[in-house]
Amino acid sequence: MALTQELEGALNAQVTLELESAHQYLALSAWLECEGLPGMAHWMRMQSGEENEHAMKFFEFLVDRNATVKLGPLPQPVLEFNSVIDVFRASLAAEQRVTEAINTIYAIATDARDFASYPLLDWFVNEQVEEEATVQQIIDDLERIEGNGYALLMLDRELGARQEGAE
Numbered sequence: 001m002a003l004t005q006e007l008e009g010a011l012n013a014q015v016t017l018e019l020e021s022a023h024q025y026l027a028l029s030a031w032l033e034c035e036g037l038p039g040m041a042h043w044m045r046m047q048s049g050e051e052n053e054h055a056m057k058f059f060e061f062l063v064d065r066n067a068t069v070k071l072g073p074l075p076q077p078v079l080e081f082n083s084v085i086d087v088f089r090a091s092l093a094a095e096q097r098v099t100e101a102i103n104t105i106y107a108i109a110t111d112a113r114d115f116a117s118y119p120l121l122d123w124f125v126n127e128q129v130e131e132e133a134t135v136q137q138i139i140d141d142l143e144r145i146e147g148n149g150y151a152l153l154m155l156d157r158e159l160g161a162r163q164e165g166a167e
């Protein structure tokens with residue numbers, strides 16, 4: 001069954017949104033490197049890599065469904081932040097935007113009775129719950145240790161230990 005035009009458009013927009021997310025995470029990583037927090041910068045770089053993988057999941061799904069992949073332009077990422085916690089808040093806001101977009105695609109797929117897209121979309125629904133929870137936990141930790149340089153260093157070390165496929 002061919003994708004409806006609306007669903008094809010929404011899936012294409014999601015490829016670009018995931019790439020935009022990867023681009024923004026790279027900018028967050030660069031800012032953290034400048035702040036002397038290599039562990040957090042590493043965590044953001046890993047996150048950027050995951051977003052690229054997310055983009056490719058949608059890309060491959062479009063190809064498998066015999067649809068045309070149309071990449072859109074990427075906006076300039078935000079480069080300046082006032083604090084470390086603001087960086088993670090920017091991350092949470094980006095994740096919430098992605099969640100909203102996935103939910104919208106789900107609604108479009110449901111209206112189109114495009115059941116073949118459900119497994120992919122279900123994977124993303126679960127992924128977004130995890131991603132938001134992970135970033136929220138880091139924000140909670142940063143709020144708790146506010147002003148404590150040693151605790152910040154420990155958190156930087158902890159996030160620096162993130163491995164491929166783990167959060």
Ligand code: FEO
Pocket residue numbers: 018021050051054095098131
């Ligand atoms: Fe691909 Fe973090 O959403």
